[in-house]
Amino acid sequence: MADNRGVAYIGRGKVELHDIDFPTFELKDGPGVNPANVGRKTPHGAILRIVATNICGSDQHMVRGRTTAPEGLILGHEITGEVIETGPGVEFIKEGDLVSAPFNIACGRCRMCKTGNTGVCLNVNPERPGSAYGYVDMGGWVGGQAEYVLVPYADWNLLKFPDKDQAMEKILDLTMLSDIFPTGYHGCYTAGVTSGSTVYIAGAGPVGLAAAHAAQVLGAAVVIVGDLVPERLAQARSFGCETVDVSKGDPKDQIEQLLGVPEVDAAVDAVGFEARGHGSDSEHEAPATVLNSIMDVTRVAGKLGIPGLYVTGDPGAADDAAKEGSLSIRIGLGWAKSHGFTTGQCPVMKYHHGLMQMILNDRAQIAKAVNATVITLDEAPQGYEDFDQGAAKKFVLNPHGLIKA
Numbered sequence: 001m002a003d004n005r006g007v008a009y010i011g012r013g014k015v016e017l018h019d020i021d022f023p024t025f026e027l028k029d030g031p032g033v034n035p036a037n038v039g040r041k042t043p044h045g046a047i048l049r050i051v052a053t054n055i056c057g058s059d060q061h062m063v064r065g066r067t068t069a070p071e072g073l074i075l076g077h078e079i080t081g082e083v084i085e086t087g088p089g090v091e092f093i094k095e096g097d098l099v100s101a102p103f104n105i106a107c108g109r110c111r112m113c114k115t116g117n118t119g120v121c122l123n124v125n126p127e128r129p130g131s132a133y134g135y136v137d138m139g140g141w142v143g144g145q146a147e148y149v150l151v152p153y154a155d156w157n158l159l160k161f162p163d164k165d166q167a168m169e170k171i172l173d174l175t176m177l178s179d180i181f182p183t184g185y186h187g188c189y190t191a192g193v194t195s196g197s198t199v200y201i202a203g204a205g206p207v208g209l210a211a212a213h214a215a216q217v218l219g220a221a222v223v224i225v226g227d228l229v230p231e232r233l234a235q236a237r238s239f240g241c242e243t244v245d246v247s248k249g250d251p252k253d254q255i256e257q258l259l260g261v262p263e264v265d266a267a268v269d270a271v272g273f274e275a276r277g278h279g280s281d282s283e284h285e286a287p288a289t290v291l292n293s294i295m296d297v298t299r300v301a302g303k304l305g306i307p308g309l310y311v312t313g314d315p316g317a318a319d320d321a322a323k324e325g326s327l328s329i330r331i332g333l334g335w336a337k338s339h340g341f342t343t344g345q346c347p348v349m350k351y352h353h354g355l356m357q358m359i360l361n362d363r364a365q366i367a368k369a370v371n372a373t374v375i376t377l378d379e380a381p382q383g384y385e386d387f388d389q390g391a392a393k394k395f396v397l398n399p400h401g402l403i404k405a
Contacts, residue, residue, distance in 0.1 A: 003022065004023070004146055004148045006020045007074065007076060007146070007381075009062055009071060009073045011065075022148060023047050023149055023150035025047075025150070027040040027140065027141065030072070032138075032140045034139050043088050044087055044152060044154060044155070044156075045152045046090055046093055047149070048083055050146060050147055051171065051400070051403070052171055052172075052402075053080070054078035055395040055397070057205050057206060058077070059145075059384075060387060061309060064388070066274065066316045066317075067136045067137075067315075068313045068315065069135075070136075074146060075134045076134045076143035077132045077133040077135055079100075079133065080098075080099070081149065082098050083096060090155055093154045099161065100161070100177045100352060101149075101157055102179075102182075102348030103179045104130070104348055105124045105139070106119075106131075106349070107153050109123065118347040118348065118349050118350070119345030120344070124152070124153075127139065137313075170359055173365065174359055175367075175372075176367065177352045179348065180206050181364075182350075182351040183346040184207055184208070184210030184211030184213065184214045184268075185218075185346075185351050186347070187268040187305035188215045188268055189218065191267060191342070193214075193218045195220075195221075196220075196221045198259060199222065199268070201267075202226050202269050202290045202293065203269070203270035203271040203272075203308065206394040207270045207308070208271070209369050211305075212225050212239075213364065213369035216239075223240075223241045223242065224255060225241045226245075227243070228246055228247045228282055232392045233245060247278070247279070249278065249279040250278055250293075251278065251297055263299045265298075269304065269308040272308030273311055273322075273325070275291075278293065287317070288329050291329050292329060295337065295339060301338045302339060303340040370393075373393040373395055374397075374398050375396070376401075377398070
């Protein structure tokens with residue numbers, strides 16, 4: 001069978017293309033693989049030839065050295081591909097199918113999966129509930145920023161596109177179904193965004209931009225996006241969002257200038273634990289800033305969607321408490337305002353079929369919103385560097401040249 005290459009994390013700020021094993025229907029030992037998962041058989045799996053795989057802000061946290069990810073970990077949890085082989089336990093997915101793989105790995109059989117909570121599957125990660133490809137503390141499933149990848153529980157996990165030719169025409173939109181479009185939508189949906197809502201999205205990276213477009217899809221009247229990077233704010237304005245530059249001061253004051261009142265109906269944290277302060281403190285990291293800010297700007301009885309990543313281990317944090325994920329959150333403010341909070345991995349399967357239909361029927365243009373930018377697998381290290389510098393782009397890797405200009 002063919003050789004394989006993948007994008008490996010090799011130390012703080014560095015990734016490289018490595019030759020890696022071609023996937024088989026058994027999980028082998030390697031960087032980040034939980035010992036209890038070594039030798040795990042996957043007759044229910046499928047091997048994909050990658051058509052599109054994307055660089056995610058969550059990957060960037062690891063590459064910045066802000067997690068306990070081991071060197072040599074093959075990255076990538078946003079996977080779209082063509083099935084080239086199936087295990088003997090696969091019944092419905094067939095060779096030749098073009099599919100999207102949710103970044104959550106889920107068994108479809110446990111209590112959590114049966115209730116739709118696929119982000120916290122109980123059976124795929126021996127360390128704790130929840131798993132993902134190519135990610136720290138997620139069981140050790142090999143990442144998909146590669147040429148080929150194994151997807152376990154294929155009948156359950158894979159979303160088949162109904163028409164391959166139509167799908168390839170919209171591949172830059174459909175590749176966002178593996179993570180950021182459902183994640184952004186989940187942030188807005190759990191924040192109660194609906195027809196006529198006013199919404200504040202903290203963060204104009206790809207997930208924040210996806211959340212902003214999702215808010216529009218859900219019928220929001222006004223979508224306001226906050227960030228520090230002028231290029232990212234310009235990208236948000238390019239598809240009809242209002243923006244606030246949080247380096248210039250408290251978002252609350254700028255929201256009042258836009259809406260006439262200093263509050264919104266719903267807010268989404270698309271930043272996570274590497275948040276900076278606002279105004280004069282924007283040069284310094286202050287990980288609780290966004291959480292406290294969205295409580296401040298959301299009306300009483302409003303809801304907060306928190307798809308931004310928070311971790312239990314951050315070796316690069318500014319203080320000992322933050323290194324364990326303990327932040328100075330104004331929970332009293334949220335309690336007094338009767339806020340609802342939703343955190344954790346997005347259960348992608350809850351949303352991806354409906355969002356696929358929105359894309360295929362021209363009701364969503366997520367690739368345009370996030371400025372999808374195609375690069376080769378060999379250009380991945382440069383893509384990571386550009387993304388780290390704040391590029392207003394969502395980098396889509398094209399390992400086999402199947403995405404045409």
